[in-house]
Amino acid sequence: MKDEAARLGRQAQRRTLRKRIYKYRILYILALPAFVYLIINNYMPMVGLSLAFKNYSFAKGIFASPWNGISNFTYLFGSKWAKIMFRNTIGYNLLFIALGTVFAIFVAIVLGEVLNPRAKKIYQTLILIPHLVSTVLIGYLVYAFLSYTNGFVNMSIITPMGGEAINWYTEPKYWPFILTIVQLWRSFGFQSIVYYATIIGFDKSYYEAAVVDGANTWQQITQITLPLLRPTIIILTIMALGRMFASDFGLFYQVPMNTGTLHTVTTTIDTFVYRALMENHDVGRSLAAGFLQSILGFIVVMITNTIVRKIEPESALF
């Protein structure tokens, strides 16, 4: 009797499952292209990571290329570039995160103090413009300033003041500064908007109470705004750390115009991978470097997500 009931129950469940699948059949079909795309664009390359342990030849393809153990990796680490690219990728990221965050918070607070809504909107619109254009275009902007023979800096600032024109594109020592300035210039508007959106969400009564107690603006910023911003700062910083092994290919490849003499300070994992593959036809090293970037990136994302979930569960990715 009991068995019979259970059997009937299971049957009904199957029926409703089948019914629900039938009900949504059109939706599955509509969404199918998206799944096919993700398989091709995202999942198949994951399988392709196995190539890092193969002696890949374009003629033989992914599966027929012979395995060669870890020799791609030993070969990669036999080159001086392995150390350089990891140092640069992590170093620039840490630098950008630290300076970018401080600057963005400063801008967000200052923007919050602008009361005229019209002015506020104009500032917002203008500081976001750098975020709208491609890195190639940013390369042109930088070139207009730094070109040796025609650049604004050499021709309108240094030479008229009696200085010697600097050949910016051949002097590695300037580039950590140039890249940092370019990155800050490009991202401050966009990063500050995120903090600004958080700030305008704060409960106004804190500030009203503070004014009643005679707090000045500076005290309001340090005693109210910054402490309230703390969770957002922590979350955004941790998330940025999760992208520690990624770098903007355009910034490091295009802006310095892929100049050979600058490579010691501009090579990141992404530019190394590109150059090894497309310019030096050195697929092994390229694959090994790409593999490390993917795996390390995944590990860091998992770690940061675990931390975020502990601090503020609703900001965690999962």
Added chain:
Amino acid sequence: MAGKGRGFRIFSNIVMILLSFAAVMPFILLVVSSITREEVIARYGYSFVPRAIDFAAYRYLFMSSNRILKAYGMTFLVAFIGTSCNMLMTMFAGYLLSKRDLPGRNFISFFIFFTMLFSGGMIPSYIIWSRLMKVGDTIFGLICPNLMLSAFNIILMRTYFTSNIPYELCEAAEMDSCSEAGILFHICLPLSKPMIATLTLFSGLAYWNDWINGLYYLVRRKDLFTIQNVLNTMQSNVQFLKDYATASLGEFAQSIPSLGVRMAIAVISIIPIMVIYPFFQQYFVRGIVVGGVKG
């Protein structure tokens, strides 16, 4: 915020004016350079002050340039097709996931979500697209790889459907024997315009500004170049500008105002963005806020 510090308010305005100026200043240099006479640039360098205004660079571009126009048209075409495909897939996948009693919902969510955590990276992706899908040296090489769908957008879309569209509304439509697809087209999409506008804007921008697909996948077919690819190639290879010109200009090519032309092409490439930006500004800000806090 509600402080009485008048001094601080003035300070804030000054800082913001300076920052706004810093943000647009390089663009001013670019535009001024593009309309300055060639000899003047050669003598005084790129400058904010147009010592001698001359539209030769633009005249030259429009005279020589079927090719520039073609690259421009290509950019529009790629952005249009790519963004349309992107939005359709995003809306359909997002809608599917918004159904709470969907069989296989957890698996599908994970399937989409996992692509945000782990990526095969550039080379395997390049090998799959060029060797297996054979998109190299075709327009599909510009459209398909990487830009056509983002898991993050699907999740934003799903969340918008589940949290901004009253469940009762869909239920009522169902009672009136509206099909599931009908609910999507007649109720959910019209109610999701802000989110759709935001995602469309970001996808369109990504396509407009992309040059990496062209760099990887257009090896021989320079005629398929988008405006960004033209800019990119011209940057690393001044000769390219001359080659680009000689085809249609013959000996006149010797006198190309190459210093100004580079800048003129750069200016032309950003005009469409600057034209639509004021209209989409609110969606742009919204997208940054939604995207910035998560991921």
